[in-house]
Amino acid sequence: MNHRCPAVLVHGWRSHPGIWNRLAPALTEAAVPFWRFDHTGLQGAGTETIALALQDYIHTKREETGYGGPVDIVCHSMGTCIARYLLEVLDGVAREEDVRQLVGIGPPNNGSAMAELFNDPERGPEVIRRLVGVFVPEDYDPREDTIVQEFRPRSRTVAALRDAGTRDEITYRIVLGANLTATPAFFPAFAGKTWEFGPDRGWRTTYAGDGIVPHSDSYLPGARMDVLPADPGNLARHPELYCHTMLPRNPEVVARVRDYLSLSAGPAVRTPPRR
Template identity: 75%
Template sequence: MNSRRPAVLVHGWRSHPGIWNRLAPVLSETGVPIWRFDYTAIQNAGTEAIALALQDYIHKQRRETGYAGPVDLVCHSMGTCIARYLLEVLDGSKQEEEVRLIVGIGPPNNGSALAELFNDPEQGPEVIRRLAGVFVPEDYDPGEDTIVQEFRPGSKIVLALRRAGTRDDIAYRLLLAANRTQTPAFFPAFGGRTWEIDPNGGWRTTYAGDGIVPHTDSYLPGARVDLLPEDPGSLARHPEHYCHIMLPRNPEVIARITALLKSSEGLPR
């Protein structure tokens, strides 16, 4: 039995476990056991069904490995919200799932402005056209996408997460990218900007985001935030490495995750 604390890797919406192909070898070299949760077969099943599948997967891994201690979760994008729904909504009152740390990479914790934008009758079709083949399929229809509908900011799922709140026994860390040099190549589909909902309920674009998820979607009370890149010069060399799609494979993100999983500083356990 490996007594080292495992890292549960949870991919995002319309993604797959292959996004961890650069992080996983680095973690393995440091001796961190890796549990890769794959929900590609049930991506349209809905948030609660996927969260329950994550719970089943963790329990199965515990049985097979004999590991009974706390785990860490590393999640990309919507995967963060799947993990939070399990831990805060489904398990929040019981707190039976032992988790030390959740690392969320570009998560839409407050609901997704882009999900709402997809459904906007005026802006939506053009936004989808720009993202076709980049972030969504060529024939994408948001009305048929359960997760997108469930993560519109006013949805029941988002409201349930907001009401549940974070858990005191879990540390939360957010890794967020920003286009600090306002470089169009950061995310060419939107000229380096990210769509967000303005305070009056309208639309605007910002450089405080990763091309897909603005910081206003991500911020979570009590969560510590790392804004990347630490050195703006990194954007001059490889701006595309900091967009939402590339973050799980970004060397700076991988280094931050590795350090967090090895550290116990500032964590509740």
Template identity: 80%
Template sequence: MWNRLAPALSEAAVPVWKFDYTPVQDAGTKTIALALRDCIRTKREETGYDGPIDIVCHSLGTCIARYLLEVLDGNRREEQVRLLVGIGPPNNGSAMAELFNDPDRGPEVIRRLAGVFVPEDYAPDDDTMVQEFRPGSRIVAALRAAGTRNDIAYRVILGANLTAAPAFFPAFDGKTWEFAPGGGWRATYAGDGIVPHSDSCLPGAAVDVLPKDPANLVRNPEHYCHTRLPRNPEVVARVREYLTASAGPAAQTPPRR
């Protein structure tokens, strides 16, 4: 996941601590968030560093970090964090998680994503994280109630199919499913194949929608879909820029369609 970003940061003299929650991924958001807290504390003890850190996350990892910082630590402010970067995050809950559970559309969506984004025998009822990040879940409600912290700068990086290329994410012909304003579902190019921009928007967060040059989608459209974003050279360059400079104003407002 991070084998492009970590070397780029090291080259820029930015120390990197990695957190892998694979061993506890079925334990739920709170348990993973507490494991992240323990990892940070262990790294601080090992290195002797006691200043603010930056956290870079992909997808649900962003929401796990936010749960630690905003829900568990929100009032105490013990975790010193300068910047939180979310790459393709479902900050408002995951439309895809809800779609997986839709009795009419879910089975076909899972069939299309089998072997691409989920296992061949995927069953959403058994996926703790999917259930916890359905938009109406208690975890999403807790994040919404806590709100963002004014002592942390937030940045969101999103992929968008600016050229409507089917190869962007072939499973859905280059589009991303999202909730329609009047209810039900609609497909949009304002997303990365898995997470629509409407899932990612976060009050006060600076947003970058990539690619900046639509010609990049002609060359490598698949590099901007959800699973490829953390290793995308443009994303890596942007994160390196964030972490070696102070966080600036929002770069771009995400398009709705």
């Protein structure tokens, strides 16, 4: 396959295209063209609106460049769900969007446990307090956040993704961080752990997550999954690089994504994290 297949970079919720400032030079060095989709101007918009804007952006870039072949889409966090909504819900029948790979970095594919936790009357206020300045702004109110409400696990948006299913012609890849050494500095706000729903739908914390998104939120049937670091010793040196907000800038993640896009990646790494 053509290693020059363009990569569409999609940032996440309350983020910006600057998160790709480590990946972009690596793609340039590997001769992989890339297009950075910026949806910062759509704060307050819903999933479908942002997904349609992504579709328009891809179409515009195709017209500007004259490129008519497949693209890869690389996403961080909620950006993955925006891209999936476009491909699986809006374009699931027509299949007009020609996509080779969808790479999700820390994606909440099954809905966001954190979004649900924000809305929990008992635990939510304290969780939000701990995340102010780290993941949410001062005076953050989840009730006013459209995306957070749409990605609560039992929402209609998450149900639409689940019912649509993945597309057979697209290779899905997931890149996750995990606190393999149970290091509190991995994500200090929660002592190195990540909140998730347990099998009984009760709350619990786990090291199988990146501080914000537990692995149970990310699992997607048929997707190829890499759990990083491949060498747990990396957590002793820079544990903070494997938490949710830093994953797109993590050198190991950057190298893995670059290899995906240039089709030189080896087998997926599946390292079982400690709980």
